[in-house]
Amino acid sequence: MTLSYVNPTADSPWGTYLSQVDRVIPYLGELARWAETLKRPKRALIVDVPIELDDGTVAHFEGYRVQHNMSRGPGKGGVRYHPDVTLEEVMALSAWMSVKNAAVNLPYGGAKGGIRVDPKRLSIKELERLTRRYTSEIGIIIGPQQDIPAPDVNTNAQVMAWMMDTYSMNVGATSTGVVTGKPIHLGGSLGRVKATGRGVFVTGREAARRINLDLEGARVAVQGFGNVGSSAAELFGQAGAKIVAAQDHTGTIVNSQGLDLSKLIPHVRDTGGVAGFKDSESCSNEDFWDLPCEILIPAALEGQLNADRARRVHAKLVLEGANGPTTSAADDILAERGILVVPDVICNAGGVTVSYFEWVQDFSSFFWTEDEINLRLDKIMVGALRKIWDTADEHRITLRTATFAVACERILMARQERGLYP
Numbered sequence: 001m002t003l004s005y006v007n008p009t010a011d012s013p014w015g016t017y018l019s020q021v022d023r024v025i026p027y028l029g030e031l032a033r034w035a036e037t038l039k040r041p042k043r044a045l046i047v048d049v050p051i052e053l054d055d056g057t058v059a060h061f062e063g064y065r066v067q068h069n070m071s072r073g074p075g076k077g078g079v080r081y082h083p084d085v086t087l088e089e090v091m092a093l094s095a096w097m098s099v100k101n102a103a104v105n106l107p108y109g110g111a112k113g114g115i116r117v118d119p120k121r122l123s124i125k126e127l128e129r130l131t132r133r134y135t136s137e138i139g140i141i142i143g144p145q146q147d148i149p150a151p152d153v154n155t156n157a158q159v160m161a162w163m164m165d166t167y168s169m170n171v172g173a174t175s176t177g178v179v180t181g182k183p184i185h186l187g188g189s190l191g192r193v194k195a196t197g198r199g200v201f202v203t204g205r206e207a208a209r210r211i212n213l214d215l216e217g218a219r220v221a222v223q224g225f226g227n228v229g230s231s232a233a234e235l236f237g238q239a240g241a242k243i244v245a246a247q248d249h250t251g252t253i254v255n256s257q258g259l260d261l262s263k264l265i266p267h268v269r270d271t272g273g274v275a276g277f278k279d280s281e282s283c284s285n286e287d288f289w290d291l292p293c294e295i296l297i298p299a300a301l302e303g304q305l306n307a308d309r310a311r312r313v314h315a316k317l318v319l320e321g322a323n324g325p326t327t328s329a330a331d332d333i334l335a336e337r338g339i340l341v342v343p344d345v346i347c348n349a350g351g352v353t354v355s356y357f358e359w360v361q362d363f364s365s366f367f368w369t370e371d372e373i374n375l376r377l378d379k380i381m382v383g384a385l386r387k388i389w390d391t392a393d394e395h396r397i398t399l400r401t402a403t404f405a406v407a408c409e410r411i412l413m414a415r416q417e418r419g420l421y422p
Contacts, residue, residue, distance in 0.1 A: 011327045013092030013302045019328040024404040027395060031412040038098075038408060041091050042109075043067040047137035049115060051129040061130065065113040065138040067147055068094035071414040074145055075111030076101055076352060078152025078181075079159070081130075085114035089302070093152075096323050097352070100345040102407035104384045106356045111147050113138065119154045131159050135166040142167065144177035144363075150355050151181040153301070157193075161186055177362040180355035189358035191373035192351075196321070197231025198374065199350020200297060202381045203342050204232075204319045205239065208295075210389065211340055213316055216240035219256075219293040221315070223247045224300030225274050228321045228348065230265055232297055237261050245291050248300070250275035252288045289313060298325035299348075305330050313339060320344035335398055343400035345407065346381075346388055353380055 008015035021038045049061040064087055067075040077097035090112045098110025160179045167178045176187030218241040222229045225248040233243045242258035250273025267277050289309040298304050299321025310330035318341045334341055361367045392402035
């Protein structure tokens with residue numbers, strides 16, 4: 001049995017990705033003969049991750065690493081720890097990484113990993129044992145020139161440090177380039193922590209200019225107030241926008257005059273979520289989608305913006321900070337309503353772009369300043385978005401289909417020119 005036989009629902013992550021590929025095929029010209037390549041992950045590894053818990057018992061967790069396409073270079077993509085992780089989800093996330101890396105023209109293919117676990121139930125030592133065992137299990141397919149993991153949902157610089165150390169011990173040499181998103185003193189890059197949120201802001205700023213939306217006083221609603229959502233919110237706030245709503249796993253808070261981010265961000269850091277922030281009112285998570293705003297940033301998990309919610313959104317601009325937050329049906333509804341969507345595969349590509357910078361710096365052992373990082377990031381993101389916008393205008397298609405058209409052409413051109421071996 002091959003992975004292409006997975007029978008996804010239309011709104012599942014893999015089903016959403018497949019429908020996005022189908023929509024782009026008419027714009028691929030002669031390369032369309034290779035389109036099936038995009039629908040079949042190159043390699044998927046399912047691993048058992050047994051660890052000894054602090055109480056002496058042994059627990060087993062299921063882990064994954066999927067390499068979707070590596071025609072343009074080594075695999076690149078994060079690792080997430082979440083109780084709902086599935087193979088199908090990781091397949092879709094790896095495929096979106098292929099598209100994302102090609103959209104910003106990075107020399108990478110797409111990959112993704114994950115473990116089905118609730119990390120909040122593990123102690124720090126248990127989390128370390130889990131990470132090291134998982135790294136050892138997937139070590140046969142990762143490497144600085146093979147596949148480079150990075151942080152994703154519920155993983156961070158410390159997890160990357162454990163992964164780097166484990167891989168290094170197994171190969172007998174320090175290998176800083178095997179992961180990105182590491183601590184600075186272990187070969188990490190300045191600017192990496194806020195890079196994804198910065199990319200959301202940069203693409204959002206450019207899109208706002210295109211549709212004549214003034215950021216000064218614009219109301220912004222953010223779903224998901226972790227690293228990506230909070231960083232994007234900060235930058236929009238500095239540009240004069242008002243963050244009127246924030247939602248995360250603890251609840252939804254609202255302030256029509258604008259949330260004070262200088263107080264909210266420390267509150268989230270200290271309490272673990274937005275709930276209970278004193279300078280705000282709470283509302284139901286479902287009512288979040290009805291709130292009046294100019295800019296909506298879904299920066300949580302995939303599939304959050306479905307058809308029902310798309311009919312209720314008031315925003316003029318949707319910036320996808322998360323991977324796959326909008327279903328295909330919702331995409332159509334937003335387009336019909338004249339709401340511009342900047343898709344995940346370009347909007348949140350700031351993180352992988354600075355991961356690329358980190359990888360390059362590790363190989364050269366020469367590190368750039370944060371200002372240099374941010375300038376390089378802005379230049380790449382703005383240039384990539386302009387190319388995509390020109391494609392959208394030329395074919396009169398959405399930004400998502402245009403992003404897929406640009407990226408898939410690059411992927412399939414590499415596939416065609418490399419040929420089939422043997």
